[in-house]
Amino acid sequence: MSAVTSSALRPLLSPALMATLKGLGILAAIALAIVLLVHSGAMPKGSIGHKVLAAPFIDMWDLPDLLVQTLWEGLVAGVLYALIALGFVLIFKASGVFNFAQGIMVVFSALTLVGSYEIMTQRMGLPPGTVVAILALMIAIATMFVLAWLVERIVLRPLVNQNEIIMLMATVGLTYFLIGFGEYIFGGNPKVMITAQLGLPVGQTQFNILGGRVNIQHLDVAAAVIASIMIAGLAFFFQYTRIGRALRAVADSHKAALSVGISLNQIWVIVWFTAGVVALVTGIMWGARSDVSFALEIIALKALPVLILGGFTSVPGAIVGGLIIGIGEKMGEGYWGPLFGGGIETWLAYVIALGFLLFRPQGLFGEKIIERI
Amino acid sequence: MFYRETGQFKTNYTDDMAIFPIRQDRIGIAIILAIALILPFVVSEFVLKTILLPFLALSVAVIGLNILTGYTGLISLGSAGFMGVGAYACYKLTTIFPEVNIIIWIFASGFFAAAVGVFFGLPSLRIKGLYLAVATLAAQFFLQWAFVRIPWLFNYNPSGAIEVPLRTLFGMPITGPTAELEVKYLICLGFVIGMTWLASNLVHGRIGRSWMAVRDMDIAAELMGIKLLNAKLLAFAVSSFFCGVSGALFVFLYLGGAEAGTEFAIRLSFLILFAVIIGGTGSMIGSFFGTAFIVALPTILKFGAPAIGIAITGATAEKIVLMIIGALTIYLLIVEPHGLARLWQIMKQKLRVWPFPY
Amino acid sequence: MMLHVSPTAATTGIAKGEVLLNVENVSLRFGGVKAISDVSFDIVKGEVRAIIGPNGAGKTSMLNCINGFYFPQEGHITYKGVRRQKVRPHEAASSGIARTFQNVALFKGMTTLDNIMTGRTLKMNVGLFWQLLRHGPAMREEIEHRRKVEDIIDFLEIQAIRKIPVGKLPYGLQKRVELGRALAMEPELLLLDEPMAGMNLEEKEDMCRFILDVNQTFGTTIALIEHDMGVVMDLSDRVVVLEYGRKIADGTPDVVKADQKVIDAYLGVAH
């Protein structure tokens, strides 16, 4: 993986590095300022300033095991955010469509998986187990392919060359349709992911480190590993396969793609299908951590701030952005959330993204845009 | 066909710049207003409650978002949040100053929404398009969170919701459980007419032109001396003002005391944006078409289907409604990406040049 | 009917024949690419000044510097005797600089009338309250400016397209509307970026006539970029020639035409 992604990262390194260094410098300065403020007595314990600026860091220092636990959870959430964002990026790069339905595709695919497993085991009387689970998985993949094909046929083709807002609204329409359709077919009740049947590890391991205990869910480890494999696979696909190269070409110019001998329509089907598979994997992971239902929609929206951080067209951006949001959100909720009465997870990601937007509108990995008139 | 414009000429600029320069349009508007006035007394309570009231209340928000999105070209996914600001502001105001008439507070609550809107509109100077849409999501989620987590906003009610108090106008209850539906409707209608009038005044003047200039070609707009930040923030302010008033109407005259915190969720923001896009961006009449579409369609599907003998349960109906809204949206976007207003315009143009095709 | 648009010259104190705008040693870079290097020239009040040069010579960039889209890294621009610091486009607009674009930058969704009305924005100041009511002062102001806009419509002979959305107009008319929008600002300095690009002969003749009329009737100073040498020679009082971001000649059309460097660099190659 490293070889592949690093080559993809290389051209982006210098601005990203600059930005990172700049950011680190600013952070260091702020940290120094806080330390000085606390030591000078300007912020007595219990003051607002102390609560916001000092106390959380002191907590982190005092309970490193909790810090590690939080970071780990943030990391896992971040990986999943990154996966959803990846689906967006794929489609945006290839077709210029901001696929709002990506989040719902996550739920829809997971629901198809669980739902068809249920139908096969409960109504058709097939024996529950790995075989049927694999069968259900194949059905889900097939469904995502059919979906991709239908979307290209029914939605994208007639709307080609419309402006981005129209395309966005069409995918919002698609979102609504999928929600209604999914609930109509599989019912609206939350479902349990068939984690074990798919051969995914369950259970957890406790580590005793740093004077405390850290819980690691096996599933989370699997999620991180699978996500990494997935990303590496995609990178490989883009770099070394004919279709992959065509997809990259289409991002640059539609004509170039045609010269590779693949029609634009085929490319769209492939991209949407790929995004569908990514969604399915995401759905399995996420579904295993909680229930499968359309309540996940809100979580799917979290991919948006990730995109803002990483930029709409950058794969590495999606990954880094996902991690920043995942970790930032968990840390924020854990250490600062109580100050606001909790629940700040729902908006913190957006505010982080907003902050970035104001200071670096082109995103982490975007080039500075020079507007030529 | 019914447009007989021959002989309608303008001898002064006031007439020429009128919002409805064609006599037949003015007659049409008068007829529609007359129908709107008698409507509550002829339709069933059910229609009044499930279609007409939410239609009126939401149409104000849709006009508001249309000002931002349709006229100024800025997308917002935070309209429901701004509606919430209006609703909570109105609630706080009327509980703190119960002696001031609620109608004034409904109007005034718009100012609070406007202030919040301007704050969240600040990033619009630097970011555009989809990026801005995501930024407004921040507003949406933050506000939604605030409505739930800040108990002061709902007066520490154990239900965690706004409890709409009884308020009167000329001794007649207009809000609260004892208010007549017809009265609520007429109050709502008054607001809708007034706000629509204000909005169309605005978009037909200098400010409206500045907005459209920013939308169509911001570089050239700046060259005309239009300060982009001012124009955009003003659009955010006015848009949020309308959303705020709409939110107050929504809670005080339509919901009448339901749990408001969950009403102003992201889905409502999307519905409002739907209404704008489907109705037609940059069109006042389109705002009404769009609102009618999102309000009436679900109800008609939900209750209309059983009425014609298709037996579906409420829950199933809701799912089918979602599917149909989604599918229809896509269909409409394909057929006419500029919305129902464009269809209306085409139809009107056809009628004007009738029997000619163009 | 006499025209009611009055030149703003009287209020500025710059007399005809004095330097209105002075470009001194201006250089502009995009990253490592030099678009303009050390260019100096002046524009005199009341003249028609042409800026010519092959593609990529930095002509449009020069206009962009003058009206505030770009900030030159070196050099100064002095306008009406005041050396300008970083000027934003809207500030340039309020100081009396108007502009048209090479590729027509009209507001496509608006009518001809509204487009030109937009040019009056700076002169309109009735606030939000009256705007909301569209009565009283707001309507009076609207009518007052409508009158001035109608003068421009009359002047440019575009009455027939008054209420047509500009997006539907043919290119030549769009250019005319854009000129109208710039005129509505009653500018002191009018920058025209290839006003005749993509026009047929008849449209070009019309546009020439309008430009001359604007210059003569309102005394507006005009700086224009144009490729058609015939047009440049007919219209302009003085010509500055750029090549690869450098000035290679400056003077009356006759002088420039005879300049060997110009012949080599521009006339000989491009035309």
Added chain:
Amino acid sequence: MAQAATATLDTFPKLLRRNAAVRGGGTAFRHKDLGIWQSWTWAEVYETVRAYAVGLQTLGLKRGDKIAIVGANRPRLYWSMMAAQMIGAVPVPVYSDAIADELAYVLDHAEVSFAAVQDQEQVDKLLSVAERVPRLKTLLYDWGRGLRDYDHTHLHPIATAIEQGRLRLSEGSDVGKALDAEIEAGHGDDLSIILYTSGTTGRSKGVMLSGGRSIAAATDTVRFDNLSDADEVLAYLPLAWVGDHYLNFAQGLVAGFCTACPESADTAQADLKEIGPTFYFAPPRVFENLLTRVMIRMEDASGLKKKMFHHYIAVAKQWGEKILNGQEVPLGARLSYGLGNLLVYAPLKNALGFSKVRTAYTAGEAIGPELFSFYRSLGMNLKQLYGQTEAFLYVTAQPDGQIRADTVGPPSPNVDIRIEQGTGEVLYKSPGQFIGYYKDDEKTAETMTPDGFVRTGDAGFFEVGTGHLKIIDRAKDVSKLKSGDLFAPKYIENRLKFYPNIKEVVAFGQGEDFVSVFINIDLTAVGNWAERNNVIYGSYQELAGHPDVYSIIAGHVDEVNALLAAEPMMAAAQVRRFLILHKELDADDGELTRTQKVRRGFVGERYAPLVKALYDGSTEADISTEVTFEDGRKGVISARVKVSDARQYPATTGKAA
């Protein structure tokens, strides 16, 4: 009231004064200017014209001086006429699209010393001929764009003249009194205006009209058509043409109705729709163009709509005229027509701007019966009149209820008509008839008989039974074929021109064995046909030479021959050979008059090789002709033109005549 007053109301200035007094608040003029219809009441117009008259006096205009009026229909140009007349000067309106040569001739011939013109274009034109018009001293212009840097010693804005006059009037009452005296000094027998006729041959002639006679004629027709100050007209016809001066200026002043001036030539159609005139005049070709455009636009309509349109047009064809004429019609037909009115006729009239038209006239040339009844069947009261500049327009006009396409109606009120024996020439004596040709007593004597009748130059006859006049052709153009059979070229030309595809026809045959014609196709109609049938063409010339176009036109000629065969007098004059001209006949080349009439003789000379080819049996011929472009440059176009034979029909009724 009118009767008593007319005794003293014998000049237009007096009428203007009367209108200001009687209906001072009524709208006299409108002008779409600066985006809206600027309006002036009679009182305002009177006040302005007075001021203008004083302004003109100040500039040196005196009684008897001539002032040229050049430009489009604009209130200030009409007021220029009024102001000049007020102080006894004589306005001479000139066609604004006249080329410099014609212009110079007319201005010099009329001895104008002043000119009131529209804008820079006209100023330039006048300045360019200034040497040839030595008497012309002072120019006034309406619109000053581009004129700022002109030498203003002899050039004045009309607005300034009015302002100066206003100033002088306000200075002392004696100025006003002097002006009142000037108005009173005007007499009905005085020369009121000189209208130059374009003339089908030779130089233009200046027709002198007196105020008293003009007003008398206008008063008759105003009563004839029940015109009142509630009426409204759109002035779009050339100022120099008798039609405009009579219908808008004279009738406007007599009836006190409002004259509306369009914003520009481009917007005339839209302005017509906005104003919605109640009285409308247009030459047949305007109606024809409109109908062609209607049909072309309907071609693009959806199938259902097209069906509906044609169905109701058929209903109208069957019943419309009868209903308009007040004849007995079955209830079913009436209902069907009513529905058609809702769905087609009324919207169509609205789209064309004719919704409010009470009376419409057409004249100038023969109108196709189909065309004529199309408009009438829609419920539009379209009538024909026959008139002349020399008569101050009306000679005959169709009264309501006696309207037909093939006659021009009975004599107008107070008009005497007699048909000259032998030549068949129509002579008349009318209340408005002219005083004589300006500086051309010889021509005057030729035209006016000693007993006061005027020769029209047209041949015609009264229809037995109805007393309606029928015009066949120009008297001098009616001639004979070699065989001795009657040959009325115009008659044949008009028959052919009724086809929308044919724009212009020139017939030859005098002293020849048979009749043959030149044809100009109508670019709009045939171009539309080409578009629909994927026929690609690069120019008029190419389209005109297309074999398919030839066969279409051959079909039309064929049909006309069949018609001619049915008419005893004309059966021998069927068209045997025709060709389609490679260029459109154009007034700038002298092929048409300014009023778009064909100069047959000139065309025959100019295209002599083609005429030769028609009669020597060749199948094609080469021709090159010099053309004048709009800007005055000249060029040559050459072409090879095909000649085609047409089918002949035996005379169906035998050679009775």
